[in-house]
Amino acid sequence: MSPLTAALNSKQGDLVNLIADRKYAIVMLVLSVIYCAAALLLDADFNPVNEKFYPFVLSVLMIISSIGLFFWPSPHTTSWPKGKNVQKIGLTFTAILIYCFVLHTIGFIISASVLMAICMWVFEGKRQWIAPVSIVTAILFYILFDRLLGLNLPAGLLNFF
Amino acid sequence: MFDLLMQGFSVALSGLNLFLVFIGAFLGTVIGMLPGIGPINAIAILFPIVLQFELTPSSALIFFGGIFYGSQYGNSISAILLNVPGTSSSAVTCIDGNPLAKQGRAGPALAMSAVASFSGGVMSIFLLIFFAPLLAKLAIDFGPSEYFVLMVCAFTALTSFSTGSFIKAVFSAILGLAIATVGIDELSFGGMRRFIFGIEELGDGIDFIVVVIGVFAVGELFIYLSELAEDTAQTVAPVKKILMTFSELKASVAGILRSCVSGFVVGVLPGAGATIASFIAYATEKKLAGSKGNFGNGDLRGVAAPESANNSSAVGSFIPLLVLGVPGSETTAVMLAALITLGVTPGPTMLADQPDMFWGVAASMFLGNLVLIVLNLPMVKWLAKILLIPRWILMPGIAILSIVGVYVLNGSEFDLILMLLFGIVGFVMRKTGFPMAPLVLGLVLGGLIEVNFRRALTYSYGDYSTFYGSPITIGLWVITFLSLVAPVVIRLIRQRSRKD
Numbered sequence: 001m002s003p004l005t006a007a008l009n010s011k012q013g014d015l016v017n018l019i020a021d022r023k024y025a026i027v028m029l030v031l032s033v034i035y036c037a038a039a040l041l042l043d044a045d046f047n048p049v050n051e052k053f054y055p056f057v058l059s060v061l062m063i064i065s066s067i068g069l070f071f072w073p074s075p076h077t078t079s080w081p082k083g084k085n086v087q088k089i090g091l092t093f094t095a096i097l098i099y100c101f102v103l104h105t106i107g108f109i110i111s112a113s114v115l116m117a118i119c120m121w122v123f124e125g126k127r128q129w130i131a132p133v134s135i136v137t138a139i140l141f142y143i144l145f146d147r148l149l150g151l152n153l154p155a156g157l158l159n160f161f
Numbered sequence: 162m163f164d165l166l167m168q169g170f171s172v173a174l175s176g177l178n179l180f181l182v183f184i185g186a187f188l189g190t191v192i193g194m195l196p197g198i199g200p201i202n203a204i205a206i207l208f209p210i211v212l213q214f215e216l217t218p219s220s221a222l223i224f225f226g227g228i229f230y231g232s233q234y235g236n237s238i239s240a241i242l243l244n245v246p247g248t249s250s251s252a253v254t255c256i257d258g259n260p261l262a263k264q265g266r267a268g269p270a271l272a273m274s275a276v277a278s279f280s281g282g283v284m285s286i287f288l289l290i291f292f293a294p295l296l297a298k299l300a301i302d303f304g305p306s307e308y309f310v311l312m313v314c315a316f317t318a319l320t321s322f323s324t325g326s327f328i329k330a331v332f333s334a335i336l337g338l339a340i341a342t343v344g345i346d347e348l349s350f351g352g353m354r355r356f357i358f359g360i361e362e363l364g365d366g367i368d369f370i371v372v373v374i375g376v377f378a379v380g381e382l383f384i385y386l387s388e389l390a391e392d393t394a395q396t397v398a399p400v401k402k403i404l405m406t407f408s409e410l411k412a413s414v415a416g417i418l419r420s421c422v423s424g425f426v427v428g429v430l431p432g433a434g435a436t437i438a439s440f441i442a443y444a445t446e447k448k449l450a451g452s453k454g455n456f457g458n459g460d461l462r463g464v465a466a467p468e469s470a471n472n473s474s475a476v477g478s479f480i481p482l483l484v485l486g487v488p489g490s491e492t493t494a495v496m497l498a499a500l501i502t503l504g505v506t507p508g509p510t511m512l513a514d515q516p517d518m519f520w521g522v523a524a525s526m527f528l529g530n531l532v533l534i535v536l537n538l539p540m541v542k543w544l545a546k547i548l549l550i551p552r553w554i555l556m557p558g559i560a561i562l563s564i565v566g567v568y569v570l571n572g573s574e575f576d577l578i579l580m581l582l583f584g585i586v587g588f589v590m591r592k593t594g595f596p597m598a599p600l601v602l603g604l605v606l607g608g609l610i611e612v613n614f615r616r617a618l619t620y621s622y623g624d625y626s627t628f629y630g631s632p633i634t635i636g637l638w639v640i641t642f643l644s645l646v647a648p649v650v651i652r653l654i655r656q657r658s659r660k661d
Binding site: 020021024028035038039042043044047048049050051054055058059061062065066068069072074076078079080081085086088089092093096097099100101103104108112115116119120122123124125126129133134137138141145149150151152153 | 209210213325326328329331332335336338339342346348349353355356358379382383386387388389551552553554556557558560561562564565568569572574577578581584585588592593594611614615618619623
């Protein structure tokens with residue numbers, strides 16, 4: 001069965017999914033073209049043994065597969081998160097992002113316990129347990145990695161610890 | 162061969178390695194049990210520790226190997242008791258394992274899973290030490306062009322056997338290869354830096370650990386959050402008597418043997434791996450049992466077959482990794498990346514040049530399986546208590562642990578931000594149906610595939626016939642073609658048999 005007849009025979013839901021795949025194909029194509037342009041802008045001869053040719057070949061293959069997906073989309077079900085779950089993902093993402101930036105200044109124990117607490121809250125943990133569990137976990141990880149294994153974690157504000 | 166194996170045992174039995182086998186097997190069991198963490202992210206998290214203690218490549222591989230096959234034991238515990246597979250390779254074990262637990266027969270199910278895992282694991286080690294040297298002899302003449310074609314073959318098999326859209330799998334693989342081109346190009350004169358877009362931190366390239374943790378730990382966290390329902394309270398089935406009866410064991414022996422062989426073959430082939438091995442084993446046994454079986458409602462044979470198969474395929478997947486240096490699955494790909502970082506590139510000459518490595522790992526697998534059967538039979542009652550940790554502690558805890566792993570690698574905040582970005586990329590790709598295995602394999606093999614491609618063309622003065630001129634390359638192209646056609650043929654046969 002060709003993709004076209006598949007699309008015609010399928011129900012409305014499948015059609016939506018085929019359109020979704022086309023959207024992804026366009027995103028893929030944009031990425032591939034950027035990569036292709038970056039490859040062509042490399043300051044080297046266009047010789048198979050040089051550093052320019054191989055990424056160019058990759059980008060061409062990427063462009064071909066993007067176009068391929070556009071014309072042969074596959075029916076599948078994408079269930080994007082809704083409502084509360086989007087907020088939860090957004091909150092976790094922001095928390096990790098802030099963690100990345102403050103880790104060095106305020107140190108591992110404080111930033112990790114706050115991050116852990118936020119994650120536990122997002123996972124709907126029992127309220128009264130969130131603070132003790134997150135602090136204990138952060139301290140345990142600090143002792144394990146920094147003190148026992150000798151892998152340095154920033155002490156930050158608690159540099160007397 | 163016997164001498165070499167004894168030499169291997171002397172490596173595996175040395176103090177440190179024995180300790181690593183034990184710890185690896187134990188950690189593997191725990192990691193296999195827990196959802197949200199599998200051998201792949203566990204290896205990525207533990208890699209900085211391996212670097213810190215300056216473990217030799219063979220010790221590192223003994224350790225990681227223990228984690229890998231240990232996780233195949235552990236994942237059935239949560240599959241049986243919780244109806245949630247610890248890792249996807251025991252998804253089929255749920256089908257019969259959990260009904261057994263609900264009937265109050267969790268003990269026999271766990272015992273059967275442990276015995277089948279052990280038998281599958283140990284028998285496949287014999288297959289490994291028999292077939293690996295044969296294959297190494299065959300591959301000894303491989304030059305850059307043969308390697309390049311071999312890797313193309315591995316990618317084709319991986320993408321054509323992956324579930325879902327073939328085109329998406331191909332794109333995933335090439336995206337992985339493209340990510341691998343970021344940073345210094347070691348072949349060019351003076352080391353040209355490519356695709357860094359003005360970001361100095363990208364100059365050394367993107368570390369595989371950052372991508373693996375981003376995609377498999379952070380991405381997984383987002384996936385969990387996107388599917389989080391209101392109430393996910395789970396009940397852990399109680400474990401009473403551990404052993405099954407002798408007749409039950411006898412009924413499963415044939416299935417364990419068959420699944421071991423099929424699992425091993427699937428494990429050796431690129432792209433398939435433990436999950437598919439367990440599915441094939443289960444389907445075969447169900448079909449063979451016919452109406453006499455109680456499959457789906459709690460048949461011990463339905464636990465034995467997939468558990469034998471997934472352990473055996475885990476061992477089998479060491480063949481392409483160690484003999485060819487071209488891994489066929491995500492987890493072995495991460496092991497390869499770790500080995501390359503430690504300064505070893507496995508290949509056919511390794512068996513002859515560094516016998517300690519291959520034979521040490523093989524011997525350690527015997528020891529590891531002994532440790533695992535002890536952990537999983539008499540001690541399974543206590544181990545199962547780990548499943549009582551509530552998910553709202555477990556998932557954040559695993560997330561923090563993963564993030565620590567990325568940071569301690571280079572002590573860089575940039576790596577953390579990159580990890581978060583790859584978390585989003587992994588989340589979106591998985592939601593939109595792009596498989597992750599080709600991406601990881603592409604990332605890990607990217608450097609090697611480019612080096613071999615350019616070297617082959619340098620040796621042949623730009624003549625492309627080097628890629629199809631020798632008997633080996635022609636043979637590899639034939640296999641590549643067959644792996645492209647096979648899924649289509651299998652689908653056609655299935656459709657026809659359904660019509661009949």
